Amino acid sequence: MTALSTLSDADLVRRCRTGDSEAWSELVERYSRYVYAICVRGFRLSDEDAEDVFQDVFTRAFLRLETLRDGSALKPWLAQLTRHRCLDAIASSSRVEPVEEVAADVGSGDMEEIEEAFAVREAVAGLSDACQDILDRFFAQDQSYRTISHELDIPAGTIASRIARCLGKLRSELEGRNEPAEGSGE
């Protein structure tokens, strides 16, 4: 975990506005999966369209960061930019489905699930580096036990139990976050 990765979105945006290229790099790192998921999971764009939208969203974000009044609204701002660009891509492609129908479709379950996935990913960042790594390899990168065993130099027979343990910790982390603050004593 780098110092930049612990910054809030508002602080990260502030640093980006000063021309800090490392802060920009962190912003892209933090939101690349989110933007990508909206493109390919939410709107089911082709790889070619998704790449165009992905680059366009970050280019626009970079060029217009000054116009974002509240840095803490970075995520919904990026989501909106991405949704608009996805709809543009669909409108300019040869699909016959009316764009309004696509927008209504995506507006419901898929986006909600992507938002929830992002919250889970934020919770993963609260786990140990080892847990973050193994969960990401197995679930997000779809690596086999064999590959994980080889790359992390750990016995293949222990991977399932390590994943289960890390999932348990993740669940505790999430349930801790979901508990009402009132009466928590913290």
Next chain:
Amino acid sequence: MTRSYEEERLGKLLRLLQPAPPSWVRAAQELPYARRTFDEIVARAEADLAFRQALIADLERSLALEGDKPDRRIVAELRERLSES
């Protein structure tokens, strides 16, 4: 709202945010450098009439002659900027 997270549900959510292709991420991270190239070209075009005319005549070729290979989005923005002024 309190949610309970079963393993299967957590797995599904973790799978949802897959890494974007590394080359896409790298290109987006390099935007500040691309922007600097853009600003330098614009500044030079404003100061050097011959360079500016060459850019307007054939943007890609002029940039290639200068040894620049900016991203196509930067080229598009340059084209727009040159046509505005």
